[in-house]
Amino acid sequence: MQAGPILVYSEYTADLPRFERLLSAALPEAEIHYARSLDEAIPHLERATIFYGWGFPAEFLSKMPKLRWVQKMGAGVDDIIDAWPCRPEVILTRTDGKLIAPRMSEYVLGAILNRSVRFDLARRQQAHRQWNFFEIGTIRSLTIGIAGVGEIGTMIAATLRLLGAQVIGWRRTRASSPELEKIFVGNAALPEFLGRCDVVVLVLPLTSATRRLFDADVIDCCRPGVHLINVGRGGVVDEQALLRAIEGGRVGHATLDVFRTEPLPQEHPFWTNPHITITPHVCGPLVPADVVPHFVSNHAAFLAGKPLMHVVDLDRQY
Ligand code: GLV
Numbered sequence: 028m029q030a031g032p033i034l035v036y037s038e039y040t041a042d043l044p045r046f047e048r049l050l051s052a053a054l055p056e057a058e059i060h061y062a063r064s065l066d067e068a069i070p071h072l073e074r075a076t077i078f079y080g081w082g083f084p085a086e087f088l089s090k091m092p093k094l095r096w097v098q099k100m101g102a103g104v105d106d107i108i109d110a111w112p113c114r115p116e117v118i119l120t121r122t123d124g125k126l127i128a129p130r131m132s133e134y135v136l137g138a139i140l141n142r143s144v145r146f147d148l149a150r151r152q153q154a155h156r157q158w159n160f161f162e163i164g165t166i167r168s169l170t171i172g173i174a175g176v177g178e179i180g181t182m183i184a185a186t187l188r189l190l191g192a193q194v195i196g197w198r199r200t201r202a203s204s205p206e207l208e209k210i211f212v213g214n215a216a217l218p219e220f221l222g223r224c225d226v227v228v229l230v231l232p233l234t235s236a237t238r239r240l241f242d243a244d245v246i247d248c249c250r251p252g253v254h255l256i257n258v259g260r261g262g263v264v265d266e267q268a269l270l271r272a273i274e275g276g277r278v279g280h281a282t283l284d285v286f287r288t289e290p291l292p293q294e295h296p297f298w299t300n301p302h303i304t305i306t307p308h309v310c311g312p313l314v315p316a317d318v319v320p321h322f323v324s325n326h327a328a329f330l331a332g333k334p335l336m337h338v339v340d341l342d343r344q345y
Pocket of ligand 1: 127311
């Protein structure tokens with residue numbers, strides 16, 4: 028197949044030179060353009076056949092008449108799938124979740140250990156030069172539930188099991204996973220799954236089937252005092268219901284990297300809640316050195332007319 032121009036798009040200014048270095052070394056023959064804003068992209072929309080990016084509005088793609096393949100830099104495609112504007116012959120692929128899962132596993136582990144080792148209490152005591160004994164917990168006494176056992180959830184489960192946690196999983200459709208002690212399948216199994224977990228880790232894609240799935244009724248199935256960690260998508264959780272569940276003690280702590288609206292609005296009540304830890308969607312960064320080899324392999328397959336890896340199923344929405 029004829030190699031057309033590639034348009035690379037990232038709003039992270041510091042990342043673009045890294046993408047450029049890696050891509051020009053791997054694809055010396057290719058015509059590649061780089062943009063960090065719509066204005067910078069506009070001159071290339073007419074001719075580009077391949078789009079590699081994230082953080083762009085979906086309508087952007089409808090302005091690309093020669094487009095044949097979109098490689099999303101991230102693992103999630105929820106921000107473009109609803110308004111997917113492309114002709115059926117345009118292929119949509121996403122990044123392999125396994126490439127970002129190691130850092131996400133570290134984030135989840137950090138969130139769990141931060142609570143069980145109680146560094147926050149230690150800091151408070153330190154501020155008053157207090158030497159008061161306190162008992163620390165252990166991950167080995169926890170049952171941790173992973174909701175969403177795809178590439179990322181599976182790696183998180185494997186990491187937590189290595190440290191001795193009891194790890195169970197939930198997913199919407201049937202599949203086995205050797206990393207889990209038990210898997211629960213389908214919405215009807217959610218209450219039983221949640222009732223067993225001290226920590227629940229959400230790694231779900233945002234689709235019409237998962238939007239606000241964690242509403243008041245579902246959250247109410249959790250063990251009192253549960254630690255809820257969301258590293259998937261904010262839209263999966265009903266944020267008002269979560270606040271009420273924290274107030275009532277059903278949720279003991281929430282560690283959230285993703286939100287229904289990002290950036291989290293200034294007036295949002297999450298900011299000041301002492302039982303919520305907020306991070307600004309940082310847990311699965313798209314490190315150029317990690318993700319570019321996946322694009323380069325897919326590019327070779329695209330040119331050879333072979334099947335691409337991680338093609339998004341538009342009906343399933345991930
Ligand atoms: C990050 O949120 C991603 O979609 O990879």
